């Protein structure tokens with residue numbers, strides 16, 4: 001055989017003959033290039049191209065990546081920002097039954113009344129009407145909806161509407177009557193049945209709306225499944241590729257398994273917090289923190305130590321602004337807290353604990369530290385679900401020493417501006433939901449939404465500007481850079497679920513969970529951060545949302 005023949009046969013085998021050089025580039029499933037890739041790697045470096053194969057990122061770099069990789073799915077990002085998908089490490093995602101009204105976008109009491117009236121017509125008399133998301137801070141009337149308003153809107157239906165944040169609700173007369181709540185009803189433990197200036201019940205119940213809501217028929221899983229799947233898909237449009245649902249239970253976990261079994265790979269990755277139900281029930285459940293897979297896993301144990309400022313019932317060291325002795329209240333007894341922490345810690349669970357007031361936070365830190373003294377555990381990653389009223393410096397040092405982390409909601413500073421100004425003062429108002437101070441103490445601070453509202457751009461805006469809804473700036477020294485806020489909403493969230501080796505940054509070997517933004521979040525005037533939209537969401541290497 002001549003030398004020419006050999007070359008020809010070799011060429012035919014590769015389909016790469018003639019003048020062209022042999023293409024040695026590695027074939028991959030997708031390449032995204034010509035972008036501004038915010039990697040969130042250890043150097044917080046910027047790249048321009050990413051190669052994806054299967055579910056994973058295989059290479060990150062500059063345009064030279066195109067010399068090493070080829071793909072029939074090559075996307076030119078046109079200079080736009082590509083960043084890791086957001087990880088909302090504290091949220092509450094639920095499906096809604098037919099009786100439910102979404103009030104999160106309602107801006108007046110007149111509008112609430114119209115929504116309630118039309119729901120009453122839709123359901124017919126006697127049926128319960130529920131709703132969530134009103135806030136007096138955005139009402140045109142500058143006040144809360146009250147019993148009389150709901151009586152006018154739906155006299156023949158029991159109505160219970162929960163405030164944004166979930167720590168108070170307003171009921172109409174029929175709902176109060178069915179629940180047997182009257183002027184002579186004693187105040188419930190850990191809550192308040194409010195009276196108006198006229199001495200009558202105004203319908204508002206703080207922290208203990210369960211005394212009414214217990215009468216509302218429970219929807220079945222099937223009643224709300226499609227609605228929940230819709231809510232989960234909505235997260236992808238906000239750029240959220242992973243979340244921690246903070247109010248799951250061992251009873252509801254099988255429903256999550258059903259949903260994730262039906263829609264594998266097309267829903268954001270879920271971590272489900274559950275409540276502690278005693279050693280026997282938890283052993284029978286048979287799973288604990290971390291069990292599951294990259295789509296759905298069991299998260300930490302949830303404990304409510306106090307309430308919140310929407311009640312208000314956050315447990316503070318000093319009385320609320322202008323009060324002589326009201327300091328909020330604990331949601332459980334000290335004995336219950338100690339028992340739950342020691343039992344669940346001994347059983348190997350992680351914690352994600354709700355504590356909002358400084359007194360609740362310091363108590364929780366002391367309890368966690370005591371459990372860790374008694375039974376040390378490497379890499380426990382226990383964390384607080386909130387951190388609104390900054391505790392003492394000693395407490396923060398203790399958190400750092402014991403490795404107790406935080407998932408913080410900077411968006412509270414924006415959304416709850418009115419609440420904080422009403423109930424807090426001095427340094428506790430200025431440093432509400434602090435970011436920089438706990439970080440300076442060496443505490444791991446991730447960022448999440450707690451659905452007030454869900455969109456991550458609100459949290460990033462508030463973390464960077466420290467501005468409330470009114471425009472007031474609270475403690476500028478607590479602000480973060482945009483890059484730090486992005487890291488809090490991505491990589492640091494992944495760490496809380498022990499997944500920082502698999503997600504939270506754009507690096508080889510990690511899941512290709514990424515989003516494309518329509519404006520450059522690193523250079524935009526921070527006042528316009530909330531105008532930024534997510535254009536594309538990639539989940540495990542697949543394009544799952546396009547605007």
Ligand SMILES: [Zn+2]
Nearest residue numbers: 090092246450
């Ligand atoms: Zn929450």
